Amino acid sequence: MSPRRSPRSSPRKPHAATPRPRWSAVARTPLGACAGLLLLAVIALAVLAPVLWSGRASVVDTGALQQGPSGAHLLGTDNLGRDILYRVLVATRLSVSLAVAATLLGVSLGLVLGAAPAVLPRRAGRLVTSAVNVTVAFPGLLLALFFAVIFGVGAKGAVLAIGLATAPAFARLTHTLSASVAGRDHVAAARTLGVGRLRLLTRHILPNIAEPLAVNATIGAGASLLAFAGLSFLGLGVQAPDYDWGRLLGEGLDRIDLTPAAALAPCAAVVVTGLAFNLFGEAAAAALGIRTLRHRTTSPRPAPQAPSKGSDRKRESRPVLLVEDLQVALPGPSGWSTPVRRVSFTLWPGEAVGVVGESGAGKSLTAMAVSRLVELPAHVTAHRLEFDGTSLLGPGPRELRALLGTSMAMVFQDPMSSFNPVMSVGRQLAEVAEHHRRLSRRSAFEQAVDQLRAVRVPAPERRARQYPHEFSGGMRQRAMIGMGLMGDPKVIIADEPTTALDVTVQRQVLRLLDTVRTERATAVLLISHDITAVARTCDRVLVMYAGRIVEDLPAAGLLTEARHPYTRALLSAVPDLDTDRNRPLAVIPGRPPQPHRLPPGCAFAPRCPRSDDLCRRKDPRPVTYATGQRVACWHPVEGEPAPKAPPGQGAAEHGGPGPRLERAANGDVEESTGGPTV
Amino acid sequence: MSELVFDGVSVRYGTRRHALTAVDGARLTVPGGQVVGLVGESGSGKSTLARAAVGLAPLSAGRVLVNGTDTRRSRGRRRPVQMIFQDPYSSLNPRMTVAASVAEAFPRERGGSRAARHAEVARLLGQVGLDADLAALLPGQLSGGQRQRVAVARALAARPQVVIADEITSALDVSVQGAVLNLVRDVQRELRLTMLFISHDLAVVRYVSDHIAVMYLGRIVEVGPTEEVLADPRHPYTRELLAAVHGHTAGPRKDAETVTDTEPADPHHPPSGCRFHPRCPEGPAVRAEREVCRTDDPVSDAASRPRRTACHFATATATATALPERGLRDRVRENGNP
Numbered sequence A: 001m002s003p004r005r006s007p008r009s010s011p012r013k014p015h016a017a018t019p020r021p022r023w024s025a026v027a028r029t030p031l032g033a034c035a036g037l038l039l040l041a042v043i044a045l046a047v048l049a050p051v052l053w054s055g056r057a058s059v060v061d062t063g064a065l066q067q068g069p070s071g072a073h074l075l076g077t078d079n080l081g082r083d084i085l086y087r088v089l090v091a092t093r094l095s096v097s098l099a100v101a102a103t104l105l106g107v108s109l110g111l112v113l114g115a116a117p118a119v120l121p122r123r124a125g126r127l128v129t130s131a132v133n134v135t136v137a138f139p140g141l142l143l144a145l146f147f148a149v150i151f152g153v154g155a156k157g158a159v160l161a162i163g164l165a166t167a168p169a170f171a172r173l174t175h176t177l178s179a180s181v182a183g184r185d186h187v188a189a190a191r192t193l194g195v196g197r198l199r200l201l202t203r204h205i206l207p208n209i210a211e212p213l214a215v216n217a218t219i220g221a222g223a224s225l226l227a228f229a230g231l232s233f234l235g236l237g238v239q240a241p242d243y244d245w246g247r248l249l250g251e252g253l254d255r256i257d258l259t260p261a262a263a264l265a266p267c268a269a270v271v272v273t274g275l276a277f278n279l280f281g282e283a284a285a286a287a288l289g290i291r292t293l294r295h296r297t298t299s300p301r302p303a304p305q306a307p308s309k310g311s312d313r314k315r316e317s318r319p320v321l322l323v324e325d326l327q328v329a330l331p332g333p334s335g336w337s338t339p340v341r342r343v344s345f346t347l348w349p350g351e352a353v354g355v356v357g358e359s360g361a362g363k364s365l366t367a368m369a370v371s372r373l374v375e376l377p378a379h380v381t382a383h384r385l386e387f388d389g390t391s392l393l394g395p396g397p398r399e400l401r402a403l404l405g406t407s408m409a410m411v412f413q414d415p416m417s418s419f420n421p422v423m424s425v426g427r428q429l430a431e432v433a434e435h436h437r438r439l440s441r442r443s444a445f446e447q448a449v450d451q452l453r454a455v456r457v458p459a460p461e462r463r464a465r466q467y468p469h470e471f472s473g474g475m476r477q478r479a480m481i482g483m484g485l486m487g488d489p490k491v492i493i494a495d496e497p498t499t500a501l502d503v504t505v506q507r508q509v510l511r512l513l514d515t516v517r518t519e520r521a522t523a524v525l526l527i528s529h530d531i532t533a534v535a536r537t538c539d540r541v542l543v544m545y546a547g548r549i550v551e552d553l554p555a556a557g558l559l560t561e562a563r564h565p566y567t568r569a570l571l572s573a574v575p576d577l578d579t580d581r582n583r584p585l586a587v588i589p590g591r592p593p594q595p596h597r598l599p600p601g602c603a604f605a606p607r608c609p610r611s612d613d614l615c616r617r618k619d620p621r622p623v624t625y626a627t628g629q630r631v632a633c634w635h636p637v638e639g640e641p642a643p644k645a646p647p648g649q650g651a652a653e654h655g656g657p658g659p660r661l662e663r664a665a666n667g668d669v670e671e672s673t674g675g676p677t678v
Numbered sequence B: 001m002s003e004l005v006f007d008g009v010s011v012r013y014g015t016r017r018h019a020l021t022a023v024d025g026a027r028l029t030v031p032g033g034q035v036v037g038l039v040g041e042s043g044s045g046k047s048t049l050a051r052a053a054v055g056l057a058p059l060s061a062g063r064v065l066v067n068g069t070d071t072r073r074s075r076g077r078r079r080p081v082q083m084i085f086q087d088p089y090s091s092l093n094p095r096m097t098v099a100a101s102v103a104e105a106f107p108r109e110r111g112g113s114r115a116a117r118h119a120e121v122a123r124l125l126g127q128v129g130l131d132a133d134l135a136a137l138l139p140g141q142l143s144g145g146q147r148q149r150v151a152v153a154r155a156l157a158a159r160p161q162v163v164i165a166d167e168i169t170s171a172l173d174v175s176v177q178g179a180v181l182n183l184v185r186d187v188q189r190e191l192r193l194t195m196l197f198i199s200h201d202l203a204v205v206r207y208v209s210d211h212i213a214v215m216y217l218g219r220i221v222e223v224g225p226t227e228e229v230l231a232d233p234r235h236p237y238t239r240e241l242l243a244a245v246h247g248h249t250a251g252p253r254k255d256a257e258t259v260t261d262t263e264p265a266d267p268h269h270p271p272s273g274c275r276f277h278p279r280c281p282e283g284p285a286v287r288a289e290r291e292v293c294r295t296d297d298p299v300s301d302a303a304s305r306p307r308r309t310a311c312h313f314a315t316a317t318a319t320a321t322a323l324p325e326r327g328l329r330d331r332v333r334e335n336g337n338p
């Protein structure tokens, strides 16, 4: 199966439902809370320790020179008989404040250097950038040592050295971050308004990169602390009579055989404090969704799995996908919500089923749940969830991957995020064949080239050696489909595969999916908000609203047979080449409800022209007509073609259930959705 | 009412060896108070042309004129051309309130008191159908449709003479798309704005525009009044676009279908002669006798053809393949009611 992606990274992000995570969210993660407390403790110590104990730390006790731990001196004494514990505690202030000072220096300098290219004239900007790029290539500690020698020994010199040494990395970070923000449309919009460069930087760029910078600075402080300890240890940093952890460590190390505590204590202090900075930064990064300087959070692509041995090929007899009462629950600030509610449908071999609905209706989440890609804390339940006759509910993640392996292919809206950017496209396709068919590297690559040709990538031999970014959008999408086909899948689940493409290319991709379906009897589940595209490509259409399938009907009957008012409203909202240009377009008033605030009755009632008291009170259950059409509505529309006027003008006369209505025995969702329809 | 004119505009990106001409000698006039719809596939240069008009893309040749004045002269204070962007999720600064975003667009010379600015923001929000209470919110608290309305309000706040709308509905749901289109149309008519409306959706463009211009690989290949272009498209590429909407292929032959499936040409290495020739279902790939398409550039004498069509056979092919005049609606209706 193709790469997994968390449902959260769905490109058409739902609005308002997810407020931006704030710093307080950091404290709510267990790691963030621990690291935060630790950090607070360190800061408290830095403030208080010198006030409380600096006297005791400097008391020279000639009667107790170089002693080991004892009742009077918990960690022993140094060569002048001073208490080591107190000295370590008191040294907190100097150690931490020097590290922070160095970091501040580094960050400010980095900020100036990194932001300069955005404000300076083009030439000068480039000069700064390349200078930064050159210095970034040097190891930080080496730079620090170099500067330490230049600025001379002493605390001030060390701060300058470490500050200067960290600056390039921050400059680079600032530069990349601001470059990515500068590429956004709001900056372009500000420029067309004539906003000046400086204001552009201060209002539009810096506020949007402040968070990642702060996080990285916190992590940087941990590194500075370590670097400072190193310099002091080497005698290049803090000089007597002042002392920081590095100096204490240096002194303690001379006598490590006699009194190990003297060396271990400052060592532990450095490690714990460094860890506090680091962990807090990382926790914040995780909670705020920020990339840190050290690990880029690119999720590794799972290696494609061999297909399960037991899966035989009695395709025709049973559905590829059987979904009954699928529910997806998600925890939220106001308790659990169920963005996917009692979804049931069947997908037969070689059938193409489209899923339409507004964003947030639960289309993607349904697809993710079916392919078992929904990750914790989301909770997926179903009465039945079967893939080619095998239940997907029982097995653990490993078995699932082996089971679904290459027999379920996923195609996403943005194939760029599904490809590995640093591997040639051909290689990525070949990998599937290597694992799946146990082919040699060479013949796997040949297969990949053949596959690319089959999905109509021009000049496949040459293209196979190119990287994903060298492909156009449409070609990338075809390569993605090709990659899915390497495993000979039984079903292709495509989530908005053509949304980012334009009509002509869109048509090519849809045509390709169609060819694959007819030639290989691969079933297709096509998710799209483009109802016209779906109508053209699919046999059957599932209309989703607020987590439910509200209508399930043959695509050919979409314009004439659609009975659910929502389906009708969707259809009349799309302009076509016959739309009257002198009248306003039909719109659906209001917005879909949020999954955690569903009305008690029909979820569409607040926007529905036909709603009445019953609708607002009771949620309609799906009813199956003789034709196999399923509709969940108390007052379905009958017969007449979809009105082109705004919903409600013309469609509202008829009401009540039609004559062909057959209520199911239990009045509930039916499994009799029928075989492949044409 | 101001007229927007692209006078032989070219935009080149990159340096000599890797140069790419995104827009190549585009000539287009948007008459004052009217809407010209610009269609074409992605990468054909629609957005680049738009960005050139607002100074976001460097012109390597030609001029953009508003009422006869070169837009590069009117740099600085007041910008006569404003743009509304495709993605309402990235076109508003997430750290600025709605009010701040809109107010930032006010022409600089009109200082005004805080209260006056406040009232002006409220008035603009009202104009785009938003509640004045939204002024204090951040974009993160708005829906896609609301954000796009704010973006429209911001463009209007600059009191532009010309507005460019670049794919403003393609990131929105169909249910919201209609509302935003209605708004844009109302505002355009009410303020009699001159507008360049870019979209890849022919049905949407048809609904909004008085004229349609078709772009292919950096060039404008056909321009004309909306009804005329749609009823009788002259350029084979325009016919392809229409066919995509109708769900049919224009060419009657199977090989024509394969031809149109060919990837769009690489803009770094545009094809010789007619740039559409490798994909043209009526060109040399299908009709061997049309060698001229490979050798001669039809753009050079486009002005002499009806609707400035950049095709050697603009008049000849118009009748060769009658376009199936059927929409999805008809097709599905047929299937549904035998």
Ligand SMILES: Nc1ncnc2c1ncn2[C@@H]1O[C@H](COP(=O)(O)OP(=O)(O)O)[C@@H](O)[C@H]1O
Pocket (backbone or CB within 6 Å): A007, A008, A010, A012, A014, A017, A330, A339, A357, A358, A359, A360, A361, A362, A363, A364, A365, A366, A378, A594, A595
């Ligand atoms: N990982 C997640 N965490 C929280 N909410 C989610 C997550 N994924 C989806 N949702 C919510 O579930 C609902 C359905 O989303 P989605 O499946 O993406 O809809 P669609 O694909 O139809 O646009 C939305 O309200 C969305 O906010």
Ligand code: SF4
Pocket (backbone or CB within 6 Å): A564, A565, A566, A602, A603, A604, A605, A606, A608, A609, A610, A611, A612, A615, A616, A620, A632, A633, A634, A635, A636
């Ligand atoms: S049940 Fe009532 S409110 Fe819901 S869609 Fe049907 S008519 Fe409208």
Ligand code: SF4
Pocket (backbone or CB within 6 Å): B235, B236, B237, B274, B275, B276, B277, B278, B280, B281, B282, B283, B284, B290, B293, B298, B310, B311, B312, B313, B314
């Ligand atoms: S000039 Fe030839 S190749 Fe170009 S569009 Fe016309 S017929 Fe097609």
Ligand SMILES: [Mg+2]
Pocket (backbone or CB within 6 Å): A010, A012, A359, A360, A363, A364, A495, A496
């Ligand atoms: Mg989705």
